[in-house]
Amino acid sequence: MLDYNELEGTVPSAISNCSSLVHLSAEGNGITGVIPAGIAALPKIQVINLSHNKLSGYLATSFFCNGSVYPPSLQIVQLGFNAFAEILHPQSSRCFSSLRVLDIQHNQIHGDFPFFLTDNSALSSLDLSGNLFSGTIPSSIGNLLRLEQLRIGNNSFEGNIPASLSSLSSLITLDLSGNNLSGKIPENLTVLPKLVNFNVSNNKLEGQIPVKLGYHFNDPSDFSGNQGLCGEPLNRKCERTGNGKNRLIMFIAVSASGGLLLASCCCFYIYALLRWRRKLKEKAAGEKKHSPARVSSRTSGSRGSGNNAGPKLVMFNNRITVAETIEATREFDEENVLSRTRHGVLFKACYSDGMLLSICRLPDRSLDENTFRKEAESLGRVKHRNLTVLRGYYAGPPDLRLLAYDYMPNGNLATLLQEASHQDGGHVLNWPMRHLVALGIARGLAFLHAASIIHGDVKPQNVLFDADFEAHLSDFGLDKLTVATPAEPSSSTSIGTIGYVAPEATLTGEATRQSDIYSFGIVLLELLTGKKSLMFSQDEDIVKWVKRQLQRGQISELLEPGLLELDPESSEWEEFLLGVKVGLLCTAPDPLDRPTMTDTVFMLEGCRVDQISLS
Numbered sequence: 337m338l339d340y341n342e343l344e345g346t347v348p349s350a351i352s353n354c355s356s357l358v359h360l361s362a363e364g365n366g367i368t369g370v371i372p373a374g375i376a377a378l379p380k381i382q383v384i385n386l387s388h389n390k391l392s393g394y395l396a397t398s399f400f401c402n403g404s405v406y407p408p409s410l411q412i413v414q415l416g417f418n419a420f421a422e423i424l425h426p427q428s429s430r431c432f433s434s435l436r437v438l439d440i441q442h443n444q445i446h447g448d449f450p451f452f453l454t455d456n457s458a459l460s461s462l463d464l465s466g467n468l469f470s471g472t473i474p475s476s477i478g479n480l481l482r483l484e485q486l487r488i489g490n491n492s493f494e495g496n497i498p499a500s501l502s503s504l505s506s507l508i509t510l511d512l513s514g515n516n517l518s519g520k521i522p523e524n525l526t527v528l529p530k531l532v533n534f535n536v537s538n539n540k541l542e543g544q545i546p547v548k549l550g551y552h553f554n555d556p557s558d559f560s561g562n563q564g565l566c567g568e569p570l571n572r573k574c575e576r577t578g579n580g581k582n583r584l585i586m587f588i589a590v591s592a593s594g595g596l597l598l599a600s601c602c603c604f605y606i607y608a609l610l611r612w613r614r615k616l617k618e619k620a621a622g623e624k625k626h627s628p629a630r631v632s633s634r635t636s637g638s639r640g641s642g643n644n645a646g647p648k649l650v651m652f653n654n655r656i657t658v659a660e661t662i663e664a665t666r667e668f669d670e671e672n673v674l675s676r677t678r679h680g681v682l683f684k685a686c687y688s689d690g691m692l693l694s695i696c697r698l699p700d701r702s703l704d705e706n707t708f709r710k711e712a713e714s715l716g717r718v719k720h721r722n723l724t725v726l727r728g729y730y731a732g733p734p735d736l737r738l739l740a741y742d743y744m745p746n747g748n749l750a751t752l753l754q755e756a757s758h759q760d761g762g763h764v765l766n767w768p769m770r771h772l773v774a775l776g777i778a779r780g781l782a783f784l785h786a787a788s789i790i791h792g793d794v795k796p797q798n799v800l801f802d803a804d805f806e807a808h809l810s811d812f813g814l815d816k817l818t819v820a821t822p823a824e825p826s827s828s829t830s831i832g833t834i835g836y837v838a839p840e841a842t843l844t845g846e847a848t849r850q851s852d853i854y855s856f857g858i859v860l861l862e863l864l865t866g867k868k869s870l871m872f873s874q875d876e877d878i879v880k881w882v883k884r885q886l887q888r889g890q891i892s893e894l895l896e897p898g899l900l901e902l903d904p905e906s907s908e909w910e911e912f913l914l915g916v917k918v919g920l921l922c923t924a925p926d927p928l929d930r931p932t933m934t935d936t937v938f939m940l941e942g943c944r945v946d947q948i949s950l951s
């Protein structure tokens with residue numbers, strides 16, 4: 337703590353050697369210059385407070401997000417009242433994944449709303465006020481579900497106030513004052529339950545202030561300075577327009593204590609609702625006669641009664657019938673089989689409109705329908721760019737149990753590695769690509785572990801590639817959807833596949849986070865060396881082999897043909913060796929010695945200083 341002293345000069349770059357620094361605070365001094373990039377590498381830093389100084393230059397990438405390296409622990413950043421001029425958007429929104437508080441008020445930062453922040457669901461307080469930001473407020477701001485304080489006043493934001501702000505149910509403070517915002521105040525904002533401070537003064541807003549909002553926030557200075565606004569609490573009557581009648585009804589509903597009117601309104605409403613439902617039922621019944629396999633579209637949440645229509649595939653987004661699905665897989669034809677997993681058989685489904693899906697057929701009647709639906713609904717909520725995401729499911733006659741996934745056109749890692757080892761044909765898997773694949777798998781698995789899901793069978797066959805060659809970990813979370821007997825005899829069991837199972841899991845028969853990490857380590861070593869873990873005999877395995885090569889100094893032996901062009905002098909070579917070391921750490925014989933997946937992601941991200949994009 338060095339607050340309110342008379343420190344001057346710049347932040348010493350040696351600070352990046354304080355690897356155990358947790359809280360850096362030097363508020364209210366005369367510190368000048370830029371923040372040294374090395375702070376980005378401090379592994380434990382949680383709080384950085386350098387408000388009220390004279391810092392300048394670029395913010396963000398130069399500071400708390402240095403390339404792909406970022407402190408995973410950083411939670412609070414306070415840099416208000418300095419002279420920063422620009423905020424650089426990071427290459428990865430994950431740079432901010434742990435950030436809870438960002439206060440950069442009263443600088444001279446210009447440019448667009450830092451929209452990358454809207455990916456950060458942990459953010460609870462954002463203060464951008466008193467800068468030179470311009471452009472519109474992105475509607476993706478509605479993603480920040482934990483946001484409690486939003487202060488963006490005194491900038492030059494323009495455009496409408498996004499209605500998506502009404503999703504921010506934790507919001508306590510909303511200050512949009514002193515911008516160039518136009519249009520009406522969304523009626524929607526009335527629903528924010530915790531809102532205590534609200535200020536939209538000094539903008540170009542127009543139209544009527546939503547009645548409830550004006551009732552709740554009755555200080556005129558919250559709304560003043562908007563030429564076109566009218567209604568309470570501004571003492572300005574709104575002019576009659578076409579929907580004056582609606583307002584009259586509203587007025588009566590709100591102010592008249594005549595319960596009679598309200599009651600009769602209610603009666604009418606209920607009546608209308610009943611009629612509407614009846615109509616819907618009739619319609620459904622009519623359609624049922626024509627096509628028994630009607631499809632319904634739905635978004636998410638739990639199913640209602642659901643028994644008043646024919647069998648339907650419950651899709652989270654699309655509309656597909658069971659009949660179409662059976663046709664698209666050519667009645668589950670052998671030729672459409674993509675793979676057989678420990679849980680079921682994966683089919684390629686080509687629909688007549690050109691859509692492709694992967695349909696996983698689980699053993700028929702494997703689980704009663706209701707339990708199946710419940711489990712599938714919860715699995716559908718597990719979403720990450722490095723996982724195969726469940727898009728829909730079906731449980732019903734003729735005793736089918738289906739799961740629908742995105743189709744992954746580029747096969748799996750096992751095939752890819754095999755192709756790459758035949759030098760002339762197939763894809764050449766260069767180092768940047770291998771690194772990205774490793775990172776993708778690691779991120780997917782870290783996400784599963786964070787969601788308390790054990791994968792239980794990490795192996796190259798379960799790493800699938802989408803059209804952009806982004807890796808997606810597949811075949812997880814299905815234990816609860818199937819009964820003990822597997823669909824097809826296979827070498828994999830509930831603890832994984834031979835060659836990838838951790839030694840302790842073989843003994844205990846139980847898959848754990850640590851055994852997942854072991855399997856990941858094997859996959860990583862395979863990915864780096866191109867050696868198949870199954871190629872080894874009883875007393876040797878890939879881990880021992882890699883260690884021996886390292887000890888003998890025969891490192892070039894580790895290289896797989898696709899990587900032969902790596903120059904032992906280059907930085908890529910060092911990165912490769914770092915990757916190998918991460919693989920060895922993950923496969924430590926003692927489960928307690930293995931790093932967590934979060935640590936692993938962090939180490940792998942550090943493996944490459946400059947992220948090279950695939951395309």
Ligand SMILES: *[C@@H]1O[C@H](CO)[C@@H](O)[C@H](O)[C@H]1NC(C)=O
Pocket residue numbers: 491492493514515516
């Ligand atoms: C609002 O926009 C006008 C031009 O449309 C500009 O002159 C004015 O400076 C802007 N005000 C603010 C606060 O950005």
Ligand SMILES: *[C@@H]1O[C@H](CO)[C@@H](O)[C@H](O)[C@H]1NC(C)=O
Pocket residue numbers: 478499500501502503522523524
């Ligand atoms: C209210 O906000 C939601 C998003 O939160 C939006 O989908 C809906 O259309 C809005 N309703 C109105 C009347 O603007």
Ligand SMILES: *[C@@H]1O[C@H](CO)[C@@H](O)[C@H](O)[C@H]1NC(C)=O
Pocket residue numbers: 489513514535536537538555557558
């Ligand atoms: C709303 O903001 C304006 C301008 O920033 C300020 O003058 C006014 O006092 C604020 N209203 C309240 C109730 O804080």
